[in-house]
Amino acid sequence: MEKYSKIWRAFFALSLMAIAIQQLADGGFKPVILPPSPATFTGYTACLWLVSIVLILACTAIILNIEAHLVSVYLGTLLLLFLVIFHLPYLLFPHIRFFGGWGNPFKLMAYAGGAFVVAKSVAQIPGHVNVVNTWLEKLVPSGRCLFSVTMIAFGIMHFIYPTFVAMLVPAWIPGHTFWTYVAGAALIASGLAIIFNIQLRLAANLLGAMIFIWLIVLHIPRAIAYPHMDNGNEITSVFEALGFSGIAFLIAANSKSNQNRQ
Numbered sequence: 504m505e506k507y508s509k510i511w512r513a514f515f516a517l518s519l520m521a522i523a524i525q526q527l528a529d530g531g532f533k534p535v536i537l538p539p540s541p542a543t544f545t546g547y548t549a550c551l552w553l554v555s556i557v558l559i560l561a562c563t564a565i566i567l568n569i570e571a572h573l574v575s576v577y578l579g580t581l582l583l584l585f586l587v588i589f590h591l592p593y594l595l596f597p598h599i600r601f602f603g604g605w606g607n608p609f610k611l612m613a614y615a616g617g618a619f620v621v622a623k624s625v626a627q628i629p630g631h632v633n634v635v636n637t638w639l640e641k642l643v644p645s646g647r648c649l650f651s652v653t654m655i656a657f658g659i660m661h662f663i664y665p666t667f668v669a670m671l672v673p674a675w676i677p678g679h680t681f682w683t684y685v686a687g688a689a690l691i692a693s694g695l696a697i698i699f700n701i702q703l704r705l706a707a708n709l710l711g712a713m714i715f716i717w718l719i720v721l722h723i724p725r726a727i728a729y730p731h732m733d734n735g736n737e738i739t740s741v742f743e744a745l746g747f748s749g750i751a752f753l754i755a756a757n758s759k760s761n762q763n764r765q
């Protein structure tokens with residue numbers, strides 16, 4: 504199973520790396536990484552390059568398995584800090600925005616969880632034990648829950664905003680509203696199954712397959728048709744779908760390997 508885990512880790516790492524490269528190409532942070540902020544404030548460009556390069560280097564280390572466990576732990580922690588320090592204040596003050604506006608913070612939470620899932624799938628190298636690392640290791644088991652909360656939230660959004668979601672279903676597929684509700688129910692069910700360890704491997708594999716199908720059928724065609732829409736958001740969505748499918752498949756692979764060791 505390790506050879507497949509390498510593939511799923513690569514899906515995750517390539518996804519986040521591509522978004523970082525896209526940031527540098529566009530000259531601005533993608534909202535999945537940091538919320539909107541004036542590009543004119545002092546140090547914006549330096550921060551953009553610093554964050555993007557850190558993400559690229561971390562993802563490269565994961566792909567090449569260079570201290571991948573420790574790198575993934577620190578990457579997940581960094582993304583959680585971005586969520587707490589930047590995204591939550593932006594959303595909560597001066598007022599709580601509508602639920603649909605929480606999409607990017609949930610995506611960032613999924614990436615943070617994915618980093619911890621990656622860490623769990625890679626053996627820890629002895630010699631890096633210290634107070635900080637020991638404390639951060641306690642975050643690793645939360646990975647699949649952080650990812651699943653995002654899936655559940657997106658599933659709920661399918662029911663709250665069915666008209667908008669139905670518009671995203673390709674025109675050649677009949678029954679747009681029907682598939683909107685089916686997809687929403689599937690996201691919620693798979694997220695709950697992963698959190699509560701109910702047929703974990705099956706649920707995670709089905710979730711990964713569903714998201715990968717969306718990547719091929721929905722996101723890639725939209726990125727080709729609307730490459731410049733919302734500052735390249737459709738292209739970003741391709742990378743996100745790739746990463747999220749990889750996280751789901753990696754959760755399933757971890758589950759199988761854990762069962763085999765028991």
